[in-house]
Amino acid sequence: xxxxxxxxxxxxxxxxxxxxxxxxxxxxxxxxxxxxxxxxxxxxxxxxxxxxxxxxxxxxxxxxxxxxxxxxxxxxxxxxxxxxxxxxxxxxxxxxxxxxxxxxxxxxxxxxxxxxxxxxxxxxxxxxxxxxxxxxxxxxxxxxxxxxxxxxxxxxxxxxxxxxxxxxxxxxxxxxxxxxxxxxxxxxxxxxxxxxxxxxxxxxxxxxxxxxxxxxxxxxxxxxxxxxxxxxxxxxxxxxxxxxxxxxxxxxxxxxxxxxxxxxxxxxxxxxxxxxxxxxxxxxxxxxxxxxxxxxxxxxxxxxxxxxxxxxxxxxxxxxxxxxxxxxxxxxxxxxxxxxxxxxxxxxxxxxxxxxxxxxxxxxxxxx
Numbered sequence: 001x002x003x004x005x006x007x008x009x010x011x012x013x014x015x016x017x018x019x020x021x022x023x024x025x026x027x028x029x030x031x032x033x034x035x036x037x038x039x040x041x042x043x044x045x046x047x048x049x050x051x052x053x054x055x056x057x058x059x060x061x062x063x064x065x066x067x068x069x070x071x072x073x074x075x076x077x078x079x080x081x082x083x084x085x086x087x088x089x090x091x092x093x094x095x096x097x098x099x100x101x102x103x104x105x106x107x108x109x110x111x112x113x114x115x116x117x118x119x120x121x122x123x124x125x126x127x128x129x130x131x132x133x134x135x136x137x138x139x140x141x142x143x144x145x146x147x148x149x150x151x152x153x154x155x156x157x158x159x160x161x162x163x164x165x166x167x168x169x170x171x172x173x174x175x176x177x178x179x180x181x182x183x184x185x186x187x188x189x190x191x192x193x194x195x196x197x198x199x200x201x202x203x204x205x206x207x208x209x210x211x212x213x214x215x216x217x218x219x220x221x222x223x224x225x226x227x228x229x230x231x232x233x234x235x236x237x238x239x240x241x242x243x244x245x246x247x248x249x250x251x252x253x254x255x256x257x258x259x260x261x262x263x264x265x266x267x268x269x270x271x272x273x274x275x276x277x278x279x280x281x282x283x284x285x286x287x288x289x290x291x292x293x294x295x296x297x298x299x300x301x302x303x304x305x306x307x308x309x310x311x312x313x314x315x316x317x318x319x320x321x322x323x324x325x326x327x328x329x330x331x332x333x334x335x336x337x338x339x340x341x342x343x344x345x346x347x348x349x350x351x352x353x354x355x356x357x358x359x360x361x362x363x364x365x366x367x368x
Contacts, residue, residue: 048118055116063113080240087159095122160203178219197347
């Protein structure tokens, strides 16, 4: 299986690097952290119109570009590097992955073009409480006449405060089903949550007799695939954040002097930077493997996704923590960006389940 990066993919990376450097500098990230939406709709529209990012992994028959996880991983890596504030993971990865995996052809043709052109932000809501595992879903749907309604609460919904389309997992009999809910549906309430990482928004969604459209009756495999693809995308974002924090540390070690010499010349600092480098490059290999598996060997995706999410979560957190330590006193200040990456590292470590959960799942998949 080819794990290399093509010339076209490198060109995509270069274009993304230029775009996000211009549109997501530190000052803009901090500004967006304080806004109710948490992202800039104008930049979101440019991401769709100029670069076609939201359409990247959606098949051409649904208005997309027809690429795969390898290209999506590059986008996520560059967004993680720049701490881009945008509902990309929820709307361009999680929701379309769930839609594409289900059999509701009519809904796909209605919803996916809007997701692809950025006009319909979407998300997936599956958690009823604090357990990320899809099998823990307990919220039930009920029949009303010829349709369905939902009652209950979904927690930690990515960008749930702005989604115009919400895909909701709920129980129907003994099965986990997938429903589509319009963002303007009656009975739907949204409560933004206070989060450690202000660059990524989560919400609690309430449903009170909210009308819903049944997409898939037996949606367990649909949810599993969508969450595995999202885990790989998140691992790529973590790689981008880890790479950037490593670069910040190396740059600082070259210019910060102590005892008349750059601190990068001290053996202890060299060794810690070298350890950070090993973690970053190992994470890169893990992401490349997982993205290639997602595109070429989908049967192996669960194990590859669990490995990528577990390893990259710990790698990013360790590198971000070392960045603060090696920056000394300035690394602890609000003015320095190190804490922004540290908070992203910690929150993404827990998103979709902590590393221990994914290692346990991986162990079960490989028969340990």
